Structures are given as structure tokens and as C-alpha cells.
Amino acid sequence: MENKKPLSPHIQIYRWHISSLVSISHRITGIINIIAITLICLWVSLISISESNYETINLLLNSKFGKFIILGLTWSFSFQILSEIRHLIMDLGYGFELYITKITGLVVILGSIILTIAFYLIGKNFI
């Protein structure tokens, strides 16, 4: 009698590299951003309903947790934009050599951090 054949291990054992990390992060930040945009819409509609809503939400956003969320979203949007540009370039058929995907992947990761810091400083000093 033959046994059911087992499935060999996959994601549990496969080593990550820059391109696969950027790809999975692109998906995760995509989902986060959709939720974020929905919440921002909700925020705007709540403000238009009453003034007390504005103050409650303002209090929430100015708390430590709120600031963390805003900073996190800034990163997730920065990452998504840079990664999407990388995808667009690849859709044109460029940048498929292994070392170039490593470089562009690193640019996306480091760039998203730099953009986040830049937005933070701009927000802090000028707005």
C-alpha cells in the first residue's frame, strides 16, 4: 500500500535575499497603505461631521503611539513608491541582471529610510 507523499519544505527553508525581501515587503506595505488610505478617508469624514472629533483624533495622533503610526506609514508609503518605480523599470525590461537587482533593491530599502527621515525633518521644521 502506498503512502500519501509528503510535501517538501519550501518557505521554511528557502534563504531570503534582497529581491525576495523587497518583493514581499512591497506586498505587505501595499496592504498597509490600503488600510491607511481608508483610515485617512474616515478621518476626513469624521472631521467634517464635528469639531470634537477633530480634537480627539488630534490628541490620538499627537500621542507617542500616534507618532509611531505616522512615522510607520511614512516609511510604508516611501517604500511602496520606490519599489513601484523599481517594478516599472523592470516592466520596461531593464535591471534584470542579478547584481543590478541587488543594487536597486538596496536603493529601495535605504531610500525608503532616507525618505522617512527627510519627511520627518520637513514636517518637524517647516509645518
Next chain:
Amino acid sequence: MVQINLPKDSQVKKGKYFKDKTGSKNLRKVNIYRWDPSDGENPRIDSYEVDMDNCPSKVLDILNKIKNEIDPTLAYRRSCAHGVCGSCAMNMGGKNGLACTTPHEEIDGDIDIYPLPHLKVKKDLIGDLDGLYKQYQSIEPWLKTNSKSQTNEIIQSKEERAKLDGAYECIMCACCSTSCPSYWWNGDKYLGPAVLLQAYRWIVDSRDEERKARLKKVADELKLYRCHTIMNCTSACPKGLNPAKAIAEIKKMLATANI
């Protein structure tokens, strides 16, 4: 569908430990995925201490050494040992490759050897590639020409021939397809990098007269567009080919209506 965890009957247990008997000082621990279809148990990881002083440089040499000197029950495919036949494709140190061309020096720490990922295992390191071969058959990988004169040679210029470079060298070892997360989750419908690279090879062949039909056939949400340029395929290919770029080229031909 995305399924992160392994099914219950596929979860890997700890197996036997084979201690070194040669008394060598230069030992390496090799952990190998084992599954025996005859005993009804779950797969397990057996560990072997291997004397590296008397072992040539490739991972396949380690496997041969284990089979010859330590544990003859170990099952794996191998044939040419020169990176030409593609039989000994497996997952070593978390990356797919050919055991016969992968130096064990490149793997840090213990050497973990698994079968190609997300396949039904037949025994130990042997995965079931029937699905992939069926998909390969589905793209009709042969020259199709409707020309009436079948006795004349079909001339191909050097430039036209050069388009096949980087595609015809594929040995169908399945390292790329089984490294691809999209292929793991949608392997029943998505053709995967190996088969798409071959589809591309026939699409760009100047002698083939079914280019349009071939393009039409792969232009499918699931067959082709599950590629999200994760690049696992290109980084796994033991022949240094670039399936991801071939897939992008097919997408580009379809997008620009360059049919």
C-alpha cells in the same frame, strides 16, 4: 493558495544521528531530509558527521560519500556529475542548485540538504516533477512550421540565432521553478520560470511559424502574470540563465502588441 505551514503528514521530525567512525579531526555535520515511502512515518532530518579530509569539493561528493561509506539507504538522483544533465537538483544551504556544481565550501555552518521545495516527495531527496513536465509539454516545445517544402533547410541568420542564447542552454533541472514562491502557491496553473523560459525560446525562434499562437497561449493571468520579479529563479539557476528577464520579455511583447 498561499499556505505557509506544511501539512501535518509533511512536518519534519528529528531523525537519526550518525557519529563519525573514522576518527578524523576535519568533520562537518550534514543534515539531510529523509522520507521512506514504506514505513508510513513523517519525514525526518538525519545528521551525518562527514570526514572532509577525504572528500572532494562538491556537495554531490558528500552525498556519494555518505551513500558509499555511512548510510546506503540514502536516495537521490544523479547522473553526469558535470552540471549537464540536471538530475541532482536539490536545495542546499537554503538555495536551489545542482549538487554536482555546488562547492560545499560555499555553505556556512552545517550543510542542510533538502529536496527541491514544494514538491511531492517520492523518497528522500527525490521530488515528483511530473507536473512540471506536463506543463513543459503544454507549451509544445518543438519547431512548428507550416511551410510546404519540408525538404529544404530553414536558414537562420547569426543575429536570429543569437536571440536563442541564454534560453537554449536550459537543462530543465527545475531549480528555478521550485525556488519561485509564486510557483509554490499557484504551481497547478502558473507555468513557472523554467517552462516560460522555454516558451520564450520558441517564441523568439525565427524559424518557428506559430509565434502568434504561442504568445496567445501563454497570455493568461495565471499562466504568465503570476511572475512578480522576486528573482529567486535567476539567482538559483545553475547555468547562469535569466528566466525572469525572459518572462519580462514575453510580457513586453504582449504589452506592446509586438506580435
